[in-house]
Amino acid sequence: MSSLIFVQLLLLLGLRVIDTTTETWKHCTDLVPLDLLSFVLEKDTSKLVPGVDMRQAGGVRGVHLSSPHTSMSFPSSQLLVDCNLFPTEFSIVVTLKVTRIALKRNEYIFTIVEPGHVKKSEEDNKGDILKRKERDITAQEKDGKKKESRNKSNEEHGGIILGLRFSRKCLHFLFKGQGGAVEHWVFRGTRLADNLWHTLVLTVNGQHVKLTVDCSSPLQIVPSRPFPLDLNIQGSRFHIGSRGRWKGLFSGLLRQLVLVPGSDATHQICPSSNPQLSALSVPPLLLDLPVTERKEGGHIAPYETEQRVSVGLERPCSQLLQGQLWFNPLRKGLYLCDGTLWTPVLEDHKRLDYVLEHQVLTTSSETHDVEVFQIPGIGLMAAMAHRSTVSGSAVYLWTDTGFQLYQNFTTQKALAWRHFTMGKKIFLVVSNSGEGPDKHTNKESEMDFSVIYKWSKRRKRFVHFQTLQTHCARDWEAFKINQQTYLAVANHRLGDSNHTIDSVIYKWNRLTKSFEVHQRLPTSGAYDWEFFTVGPYHFLVVANAFDGVTTSVDSVIYVWVNGNFLVFQKIKTFCATDWEMFKIGSRVFLVVANGHRLQGNGPSRYAINSTIYELDMIGQLFVRFQDIVTYSAVDWEFFSLGEEHFLVVANSFNGESYSLNSILYRWQGYEGFVPVHWLPTIGCSDWEFFSSQGESYLIYSSAKVPLSKVFKLKTY
Numbered sequence: 001m002s003s004l005i006f007v008q009l010l011l012l013l014g015l016r017v018i019d020t021t022t023e024t025w026k027h028c029t030d031l032v033p034l035d036l037l038s039f040v041l042e043k044d045t046s047k048l049v050p051g052v053d054m055r056q057a058g059g060v061r062g063v064h065l066s067s068p069h070t071s072m073s074f075p076s077s078q079l080l081v082d083c084n085l086f087p088t089e090f091s092i093v094v095t096l097k098v099t100r101i102a103l104k105r106n107e108y109i110f111t112i113v114e115p116g117h118v119k120k121s122e123e124d125n126k127g128d129i130l131k132r133k134e135r136d137i138t139a140q141e142k143d144g145k146k147k148e149s150r151n152k153s154n155e156e157h158g159g160i161i162l163g164l165r166f167s168r169k170c171l172h173f174l175f176k177g178q179g180g181a182v183e184h185w186v187f188r189g190t191r192l193a194d195n196l197w198h199t200l201v202l203t204v205n206g207q208h209v210k211l212t213v214d215c216s217s218p219l220q221i222v223p224s225r226p227f228p229l230d231l232n233i234q235g236s237r238f239h240i241g242s243r244g245r246w247k248g249l250f251s252g253l254l255r256q257l258v259l260v261p262g263s264d265a266t267h268q269i270c271p272s273s274n275p276q277l278s279a280l281s282v283p284p285l286l287l288d289l290p291v292t293e294r295k296e297g298g299h300i301a302p303y304e305t306e307q308r309v310s311v312g313l314e315r316p317c318s319q320l321l322q323g324q325l326w327f328n329p330l331r332k333g334l335y336l337c338d339g340t341l342w343t344p345v346l347e348d349h350k351r352l353d354y355v356l357e358h359q360v361l362t363t364s365s366e367t368h369d370v371e372v373f374q375i376p377g378i379g380l381m382a383a384m385a386h387r388s389t390v391s392g393s394a395v396y397l398w399t400d401t402g403f404q405l406y407q408n409f410t411t412q413k414a415l416a417w418r419h420f421t422m423g424k425k426i427f428l429v430v431s432n433s434g435e436g437p438d439k440h441t442n443k444e445s446e447m448d449f450s451v452i453y454k455w456s457k458r459r460k461r462f463v464h465f466q467t468l469q470t471h472c473a474r475d476w477e478a479f480k481i482n483q484q485t486y487l488a489v490a491n492h493r494l495g496d497s498n499h500t501i502d503s504v505i506y507k508w509n510r511l512t513k514s515f516e517v518h519q520r521l522p523t524s525g526a527y528d529w530e531f532f533t534v535g536p537y538h539f540l541v542v543a544n545a546f547d548g549v550t551t552s553v554d555s556v557i558y559v560w561v562n563g564n565f566l567v568f569q570k571i572k573t574f575c576a577t578d579w580e581m582f583k584i585g586s587r588v589f590l591v592v593a594n595g596h597r598l599q600g601n602g603p604s605r606y607a608i609n610s611t612i613y614e615l616d617m618i619g620q621l622f623v624r625f626q627d628i629v630t631y632s633a634v635d636w637e638f639f640s641l642g643e644e645h646f647l648v649v650a651n652s653f654n655g656e657s658y659s660l661n662s663i664l665y666r667w668q669g670y671e672g673f674v675p676v677h678w679l680p681t682i683g684c685s686d687w688e689f690f691s692s693q694g695e696s697y698l699i700y701s702s703a704k705v706p707l708s709k710v711f712k713l714k715t716y
């Protein structure tokens with residue numbers, strides 16, 4: 001019981017207890033980022049701790065230290081639980097602002113001080129201001145000649161085991177090295193005291209030591225000796241913004257201070273469109289939260305009076321915690337407990353790091369699908385499947401200002417566009433789902449067909465080419481096998497309610513110059529086809545959404561054998577709406593978008609896992625790789641920027657609202673995909689990635705409002 005309370009206490013303090021079965025000499029590894037600043041500020045969230053005040057500069061908040069009060073200090077064992085040795089690989093993330101006034105001094109951002117030096121510092125704190133000034137002056141002189149001897153420097157840095165200090169032009173990382181002597185690693189020319197906000201990441205990893213300032217290219221130094229493997233921190237104390245004494249007290253503003261054991265945090269915060277303030281974890285108290293209004297009419301108190309923000313690991317949200325805000329430093333998200341569930345406070349994600357809104361495109365009606373393609377000599381185009389039968393659908397041309405209407409098409413509740421080429425000829429195919437079946441006769445709608453258009457070079461527009469009978473076609477896929485062109489249509493539904501029908505593969509007939517039925521494949525409420533090739537093998541996978549009874553149906557991967565598709569593997573999906581194949585290096589992945597789960601006669605569940613599968617080359621099977629919770633997902637889009645790989649999901653509905661975030665995930669190797677950006681969308685129906693003139697963009701369409709948005713991806 002008591003140990004339970006202890007664990008809960010630690011959780012409240014934002015700690016993570018990794019492993020309590022310990023050996024005596026244990027390194028701290030595999031720990032989550034440790035937010036040192038939150039750790040001291042969040043001890044009592046009802047007021048600021050003594051010795052600090054909050055200040056704002058350029059609309060950004062930081063804490064200012066007025067004394068080296070013990071409230072800004074704590075035993076190392078509270079944070080680095082159950083380990084006596086400092087991690088050998090780590091990074092330190094700091095956001096600070098230092099005025100020019102402080103130029104001549106040496107100031108400590110934080111220190112870890114040996115036991116026994118704490119009392120001394122308390123005595124020191126009692127000294128009067130005059131004496132302090134005297135001492136500061138002598139300290140400056142001494143620091144000027146600091147390289148004289150190590151023992152002298154030891155005296156100067158009284159009991160410091162590890163610390164981060166800066167002077168006028170340098171940043172110093174100090175630690176107790178061999179034989180107890182304090183070693184300095186000095187980064188010169190950093191010029192941090194310029195009255196601007198800066199975010200630094202110091203990374204120590206074996207022989208490599210680097211400092212990244214504001215996400216720019218790192219400064220590297222090669223130390224003569226590596227960081228010690230056995231830096232003993234037993235019994236020591238952390239001091240934030242000082243070394244536990246008046247002398248060297250940090251005079252600037254501190255906004256972020258995070259110790260990340262075991263990894264290089266640079267990748268977690270860079271690149272950033274606001275590199276000077278790039279955040280891994282900032283105490284909630286310092287977040288510039290907008291005063292938000294709950295849609296239910298209740299209010300979140302402005303952060304000043306908000307006394308119930310916790311930081312750290314998730315705890316169950318219950319009636320007891322209703323109204324409590326929880327800041328998750330890993331996901332940089334703020335959540336509100338509504339009595340049963342933690343709901344994201346969307347406004348927190350308004351500031352997008354490297355995704356900038358580029359264009360808000362007002363369309364004639366709501367849009368189900370966007371297809372981006374290139375026409376040589378004309379430019380980049382986007383075909384959009386608009387809902388309205390009156391204004392129809394359209395193709396847009398990319399210009400300096402964004403997409404501009406180029407050509408109108410008569411369509412009836414268009415659901416999907418697909419672009420394809422044969423030789424130099426360019427085609428587009430669109431599906432019309434019609435007005436729906438006639439309720440009285442229950443006959444099929446006459447408007448339920450798809451149309452292929454061909455680009456006319458002479459007329460510079462698309463002209464009618466061929467009409468094909470389809471059934472509420474949700475998707476068209478085009479592909480080539482052995483120089484032959486094929487089209488696959490996902491027939492979703494026949495008439496009002498028959499979902500168990502055939503979808504069709506068409507093949508181009510050179511003689512008749514038209515597409516003809518090649519193969520029929522049984523599908524259940526088919527929503528999407530995805531074609532891909534791995535080595536000599538051609539695959540086609542269907543997203544089956546509904547069989548008339550349940551959304552829990554098998555989606556099927558087919559493989560091309562002797563001119564036809566045969567079943568390769570079946571995968572259980574829940575109202576599958578999209579498959580996306582992508583490759584990272586030699587690895588092959590397939591991700592499914594799961595829409596919702598029906599549960600008996602009760603309401604559907606929309607917050608469900610969508611799953612990434614990886615092709616196991618030896619087992620010749622797709623196996624589960626990662627589950628990602630999505631909200632009625634309707635589309636996945638994969639793209640790469642340089643060496644980095646991303647997935648964006650179209651979350652369309654959470655059971656209550658269509659207004660929710662689509663999430664951008666970044667590939668982090670063995671961790672899989674981790675969320676990095678939250679993009680507010682309304683009834684999101686599709687995401688497309690495209691590039692133009694060296695810039696990268698994302699466009700999303702809405703099935704609920706007549707507007708689409710283009711985002712520009714800032715890359716460094």
Ligand SMILES: *[C@@H]1O[C@H](CO)[C@@H](O)[C@H](O)[C@H]1NC(C)=O
Pocket residue numbers: 149151180
């Ligand atoms: C510095 O102090 C250490 C003990 O702390 C001692 O062993 C060493 O000889 C001293 N070095 C110098 C140069 O005085």
Ligand SMILES: *[C@@H]1O[C@H](CO)[C@@H](O)[C@H](O)[C@H]1NC(C)=O
Pocket residue numbers: 364391405406407408
């Ligand atoms: C397309 O149709 C809209 C009306 O829906 C009209 O305003 C517009 O001028 C048309 N544009 C072209 C290029 O035909």
Ligand SMILES: *[C@@H]1O[C@H](CO)[C@@H](O)[C@H](O)[C@H]1NC(C)=O
Pocket residue numbers: 494498499500501502
């Ligand atoms: C659905 O349509 C298919 C194809 O026309 C037909 O074979 C099947 O019997 C129909 N199923 C139902 C339940 O009406």
Ligand SMILES: *[C@@H]1O[C@H](CO)[C@@H](O)[C@H](O)[C@H]1NC(C)=O
Pocket residue numbers: 607608609627628629
């Ligand atoms: C999603 O998958 C994870 C891991 O497989 C599981 O722990 C979690 O309960 C699932 N969530 C939902 C909503 O199904």
Ligand SMILES: [Ca+2]
Pocket residue numbers: 528529530578579580
């Ligand atoms: Ca797809």
Ligand SMILES: [Ca+2]
Pocket residue numbers: 635636637686687688
């Ligand atoms: Ca897409």
